[in-house]
Amino acid sequence: MPDNEFYVPDDIDLLRMENELLAFEVRFLKTRLGQPAKIPGSSTSLNRLAYLEDSERDLVLLLRRLLESPFSPVLRRSKRFRALEQKYLHSPRLQGPSSPERLAYLEEAERDLVLLLRRMSARPFGPVLRRRKAFRTLEQRYL
Amino acid sequence: MPEDAASSLRTLVYAGRFADKVSSAKLPDGCEVLSEWDVLPSQLAALEHAATLVVLDLFSFPFESMTDKQRDVPLVVILPSGFDAPFLSAVFDEAVLGRLGFFDRVATADRDLWEELRLRYRWAGSQRIELYCSLPDEAAAEICGRLEEEATLISPGEDYETIRYWRWRGDALAASEPQLAIHVPHHDPASDKAVYRVQSKALGPQFVAARGARTEDVPFEALEVGVGVGRWASKFDPASTRFTGLDVSWGMIRAARADIPEGRFDLLEEDLVFPYADESFDLAFTVSVLQHNPTSAKRTLVSEMWRVTRPGGRLMFLEDFVAKKRTPGSTVYPMPINEFVDLVLEATAGRVVLEHLEALRYPHDPFFRGGLLSLSKVGTPQTW
Numbered sequence: 001m002p003d004n005e006f007y008v009p010d011d012i013d014l015l016r017m018e019n020e021l022l023a024f025e026v027r028f029l030k031t032r033l034g035q036p037a038k039i040p041g042s043s044t045s046l047n048r049l050a051y052l053e054d055s056e057r058d059l060v061l062l063l064r065r066l067l068e069s070p071f072s073p074v075l076r077r078s079k080r081f082r083a084l085e086q087k088y089l090h091s092p093r094l095q096g097p098s099s100p101e102r103l104a105y106l107e108e109a110e111r112d113l114v115l116l117l118r119r120m121s122a123r124p125f126g127p128v129l130r131r132r133k134a135f136r137t138l139e140q141r142y143l
Numbered sequence: 144m145p146e147d148a149a150s151s152l153r154t155l156v157y158a159g160r161f162a163d164k165v166s167s168a169k170l171p172d173g174c175e176v177l178s179e180w181d182v183l184p185s186q187l188a189a190l191e192h193a194a195t196l197v198v199l200d201l202f203s204f205p206f207e208s209m210t211d212k213q214r215d216v217p218l219v220v221i222l223p224s225g226f227d228a229p230f231l232s233a234v235f236d237e238a239v240l241g242r243l244g245f246f247d248r249v250a251t252a253d254r255d256l257w258e259e260l261r262l263r264y265r266w267a268g269s270q271r272i273e274l275y276c277s278l279p280d281e282a283a284a285e286i287c288g289r290l291e292e293e294a295t296l297i298s299p300g301e302d303y304e305t306i307r308y309w310r311w312r313g314d315a316l317a318a319s320e321p322q323l324a325i326h327v328p329h330h331d332p333a334s335d336k337a338v339y340r341v342q343s344k345a346l347g348p349q350f351v352a353a354r355g356a357r358t359e360d361v362p363f364e365a366l367e368v369g370v371g372v373g374r375w376a377s378k379f380d381p382a383s384t385r386f387t388g389l390d391v392s393w394g395m396i397r398a399a400r401a402d403i404p405e406g407r408f409d410l411l412e413e414d415l416v417f418p419y420a421d422e423s424f425d426l427a428f429t430v431s432v433l434q435h436n437p438t439s440a441k442r443t444l445v446s447e448m449w450r451v452t453r454p455g456g457r458l459m460f461l462e463d464f465v466a467k468k469r470t471p472g473s474t475v476y477p478m479p480i481n482e483f484v485d486l487v488l489e490a491t492a493g494r495v496v497l498e499h500l501e502a503l504r505y506p507h508d509p510f511f512r513g514g515l516l517s518l519s520k521v522g523t524p525q526t527w
Contacts, residue, residue, distance in 0.1 A: 017465040017479045018510045021502050024480045025514075028500040 052106035058138060059113040060088050084112060114142050154290050155193040157182060159200025161279035169284050171291045176283075184208045190216055194332055197221070197286050199279050206238045215337040215506065217322070218243065219286055222251040224277055228259040240264055244343070245374040246322055246336040250274050250286055265377040268402040269321040293320050303472050305436050306391045306413055313371075313392025321372035321398055337506040342430060342461055343378070345501050345515045350378055352499070352517070353426045353457040359383045366424040366451065368417075368444060369432030373399035373406060381405040387424070389417060415443045419451045422524060427452045428459035434466065437476050438486070446490040454522040458495065460487075461503075465512040480514055487518070494521050 063085060066075055075081045088109065117138055120129055129135045154174045158165040162178035170176070181189075182205055190196060190213045197219040198204050220239060222231065232240065241264060243249065250272040251257050257271050272289065274282055316324035322335070354363050363384045367375055370388025372395055379386050386406040390396055391413075399408045409418055427448040433441045448458050466477035478486070487495065495518040503513030 011467070013467060014465055014510055017477070018512070021464045021480045021514050022511055024484070025500050025502045028497060 052103070052110055055113050055142065056088075056106050056109040058141075059109050059116070062113070062116065062138065063089055084116070088112075110142075117142055153193055154195045154197060154287055155190065156197045156283050156287065157199060157204055158279065158283065159198075159203040161199055164278075165199065165280045165283050169280060170287045173291075174283075174287045179203055187213055191333075195219060195290055197283065197290075199283055201235065201239065211340070212337075212506065214242070215333045215340065217332045217336050218247040219272065219290070220247070220249055221274070221282055221286070222249060222253070222256060222260075224251075224253070228256055228263070231256075231260065232263060243270070244336070244339060245270070245377070246332065246339060248272050250282065252277060267321070267373065267377065269372065269398065293323060303474050305440065305474075308474065309390075309435070310392045310394070313390070313394030313396075313398075315394070317372050317392065317394040317398035318401075321374075321402070324395065324398070325371045325374065334505070334507060339374070341503055341505050342513070345503055345513075346375070346428075346430070346459070346461060347378065349457075349459060349499060349515065349517050350426070353459070354384075363426070364424040366417075366419075366427045366448075368411070368427065368429045368448060369435075370399060370408060371395050373403045373408065375428075375430060376403045376406050387419075415440060415447065417447045417451050421450055422453040423451050425453055425456045426459065427456070428461070430461045431463065433460060433483075434462045434476060434478070435474050438478070441476075441478070441483075442486055442490050445487055449491040449495070449520060452520045454520050454524050456520050457498070458518045458520060459516065461513060461515045463512050464514045465510050484516075487516075491520075495519065496521055 066072065066081075067085065067089075076085075120126065120135075121139060121143065130139070155177055156165065156170065156174055157177045159179050162176060165176050184205060187205070187208060187210075190209070193216050195217045199221050201220055201223055220243070240260065243264065243266065245267065248270045249257065249260070249266065252274040260266070261268070261271070272286060274285060276282055276285060312324055322332070325335075350365075353365075357363065359382070361383075363379075365379055365384055365386050367373075367386070367388045370376075370390050373388055376386045376388065376399070386403070388396075388399055388406060388408045389411040390399070390408070391411045393410060396408045396410055399406065411417070429444070429448070433444060436444065445458075445460075452458055460483075462483070463475070464478065464480040464483060466475045467473075468475055468477055497516065498519050499515065499517035501515045502511040503515065504511040505513065
């Protein structure tokens with residue numbers, strides 16, 4: 001077809017087959033793009049976001065467990081532990097999954113969880129805590 | 144392009160510095176001689192309407208100014224005498240020699256020079272035109288005479304029967320004129336080359352993806368079904384790939400074996416059952432083959448391709464999914480993409496995953512006609 005002519009197909013059967021081919025390609029591309037879907041304006045994939053949400057949930061649960069344990073008064077003497085308690089149990093949670101602030105908050109929660117688990121895994125409490133399956137799962141997942 | 148237009152295409156002979164020695168009068172009708180003044184960048188557009196461009200004076204032709212459309216015209220380059228392969232590679236590597244594909248040819252009288260360059264650029268043996276003379280005017284007359292003889296189109300007539308037709312075509316043309324053996328009857332040579340360029344651009348990355356992350360020392364087994372004269376074999380590095388081709392035509396097989404000694408080429412019998420064990424290949428692919436076969440043959444071929452591919456390996460189909468069988472003699476059995484996908488799912492019991500799909504539009508064609516599907520075979524290996 002010459003470059004300076006408009007595309008004017010005159011065969012309805014060929015046009016139907018071409019539409020089918022292009023529609024199939026569009027479906028394929030949409031499916032492929034759908035898997036690693038991105039948050040608009042962010043470089044974080046949905047999989048990563050789900051992982052960060054999980055880590056925040058695990059951190060909150062772990063802090064609650066620690067506060068319910070007999071070691072709670074000892075732990076509260078630590079300024080860092082009190083800061084964690086304040087930040088994740090007593091402050092209002094940042095909402096809106098696509099906001100950059102929420103993303104930063106979740107990434108911070110993941111870092112705090114990793115640090116907390118490292119401290120707990122160290123001696124002398126690590127070997128004792130490791131007897132619990134839930135703790136071993138957390139270690140496996142984040143360390 | 145219509146056949147009447149195709150028949151009016153000319154062979155252009157770029158004589159460059161030898162223009163005064165080469166006269167149109169001594170060349171067959173339809174050949175036109177060009178001098179250095181005729182290929183100034185502003186005048187190169189005239190090349191687009193040539194059937195073939197013969198370049199007698201390689202040193203003065205402005206290859207770097209050519210557009211993709213102009214490069215679609217099949218080239219015959221005459222290697223200048225008195226220079227060795229390293230010199231010619233250093234001067235013409237990327238601009239000329241590295242770009243010559245299956246539809247281009249190289250004319251030289253020097254066999255050793257040809258062999259050295261052929262290995263370096265993975266040219267097929269049939270791309271060589273053996274010259275018996277060294278003077279520019281004699282060489283031009285020899286090449287133009289040969290092109291004149293080749294310019295005979297071949298069509299199936301009124302009754303097309305797949306295997307019979309392709310066997311006849313392979314026997315008649317593959318040995319002497321391999322480019323014509325796989326030529327589409329209603330195309331001109333530039334269209335064939337343009338289609339090849341578009342297909343090549345789509346297939347290249349998929350061949351790389353099929354190879355995956357395996358290292359060069361792990362041999363990669365590739366099978367082309369309907370290999371013809373082996374035009375896609377050059378896309379694979381023989382050092383790291385074992386290339387195998389199947390075809391129904393002995394003529395094609397013989398030509399491919401002669402051209403590509405490092406490959407393996409076998410005959411596909413009429414029952415279309417592949418002579419290979421299950422899970423023998425990492426990649427099985429076809430290019431413009433299934434479209435020439437009726438539905439039952441398509442199903443058998445896809446099923447066989449799936450059988451001989453290893454789990455985790457790739458199946459690739461580059462076919463036209465937009466076409467019509469206008470006459471009984473038409474060589475096309477059209478099948479829309481959705482029907483083809485259903486056929487693939489049926490022939491493989493759904494044990495494939497679509498990895499890539501790409502619609503292709505060839506130059507001069509108003510439709511997106513071609514489609515490249517790349518599928519992974521899923522399953523557990525039966526053999527280790």
